[in-house]
Amino acid sequence: MSRGEDELLAWLRSRPGTELLGDDAARLPAAPGKVWIVTTDSQIAGVHVPPELDPALLARRLLRVNLSDLAASGAEPAYALVAVSAPPGFAHRRLFDALLAACAEAGVRLAGGDLARSPVLTLTLTLLGTRPADAPVLSRKGARPGDALWAGATLGESAAGQRLLARGARAVPSVRGPRVTLAAELRRPRALAEAARRAVVRHLEPRLQLELGAWLGSRERAAAIDLSDGLARDLPRLARESGVGAEVEADLLPFSEGFEGLCAALGEEPIDLALGGGEDYCLLFALPENEPPPGRFECARIGRVTEAERLVLVRSGRRQSWPETGWDHLQPSG
């Protein structure tokens, strides 16, 4: 009596962090004094990541892209539900082993899920986090003219990593994170190879910005958005919700070590990846000018919030109109 689904569920329920599984729906423990913050995001093999990517790496990425949305709300992660639609023979246990380990690291318990057959591996995670009910709301709406505009991490590196994977870089999981093998032409010089490996890792394992989000959430006033579609697409969203404009200084955009050399090897302009590459999965945020984030977060000031509802890119001292680039899931051309 080999019943795949029930066997998998029994195995899952024997693992720590899955005590809420086993019913049609999960009853979440009460969280007095807290409100719930919820978000959902998918990862599709062949769309977000190469089709043959190890399920363990896909699982880690799935959680992190969702944690990034919670970070932008200043929430503390608590529970996840995951829908796994996969082709016959898919290594479900490999996926869940990695997902449960990543959830444990982030303080997340698995509260439900769904298993289905599908010709295309599609994972959808819903993440529930909490915020103290009396804490200020952190959202896209809090930016005011005169605020400083910040990036929570370097930009464009994830997009470079995506291009490296498309050109034949491969990654396998290891205890110290993804181990990357590059295509032959990128293996030297050594500094280039190291920048390339870091870019692939950055693409596969987005930075955790939860502590930064929690710090922003403790400010009296702040605005934050998760940079998922690229600064060029996501800054307008933050500005629109806050009813403000912004000026970004191209020279201030933060690049990782060796990023410009890597871009040269890839035939890409660094600023194009930083503005429109997408999937940075770090925070873009606005704060009053005199309240910079603590140095430990390694954020970069990239511009300022303005009165006029207009976005400007200042490049070599010249003011340019805002680039219409970035990732749009409904438009192939972006």
Next chain:
Amino acid sequence: MSRGEDELLAWLRSRPGTELLGDDAARLPAAPGKVWIVTTDSQIAGVHVPPELDPALLARRLLRVNLSDLAASGAEPAYALVAVSAPPGFAHRRLFDALLAACAEAGVRLAGGDLARSPVLTLTLTLLGTRPADAPVLSRKGARPGDALWAGATLGESAAGQRLLARGARAVPSVRGPRVTLAAELRRPRALAEAARRAVVRHLEPRLQLELGAWLGSRERAAAIDLSDGLARDLPRLARESGVGAEVEADLLPFSEGFEGLCAALGEEPIDLALGGGEDYCLLFALPENEPPPGRFECARIGRVTEAERLVLVRSGRRQSWPETGWDHLQPSG
């Protein structure tokens, strides 16, 4: 500046019931005295429904299969998050129009989502409902020996509808529900055609069992499970969680009007569809013998809960071992 994703989101936010959209994650309003019940389920074109099914019908089905899980927990539906992974050119607005209308009917507000490109249309809905914190827990665990075992609606009809769709039946949405066109050989006699149309509708629009679930949730003791993979698979799950056995009388399995004639036309045994067809999306529940559900719910008593952890099917007076049939998403042969 045609930006598909932002335009769609702006349109969505102009619709009622979407006030929580617009940020990376949604902050749910506090629900004092309540606990949250959460569930997630996917619908994949070509897997759960025919690949060419109208997105409006798919949206309605998506919500109802999730409502069925909430019903089994006695929860009152409140919020949904939906991930839509769709091929280029997909009619997103048609999908969301239908989904929002169905949500409004069920008292559900859309609290978030995700849009992605995919070669296969895949929808994943996460549904959040509430229960009074001091109400009894309704789950799979509450069955006790001596209880009566009930089905919340007729069985097998949805599976017959699935087979009709596979044989060329087509459905389009209308204000009064799906309008069904049958393959030529099933259009007469008229009683057969009517039973066939009802079966297709039942497959596409699972019965709402929320009121029944709420009533069960108000009992001092009850057990319930959503019949999604067929009685043959789901009764063992309920029995295992409760640590009990069960005896089901084949003669008591409830069939819809004209179901047996429809099965004859389809070359199927009624009992096979009732036990293993799957996707009934109605409740299977156990209650103390002297506490039957009110007649308005039109439930059918199908057997009883027993002491021994063993399942028995009583057929024409003979006790048979429990059939190993039903739907398993990880095993093609079921």
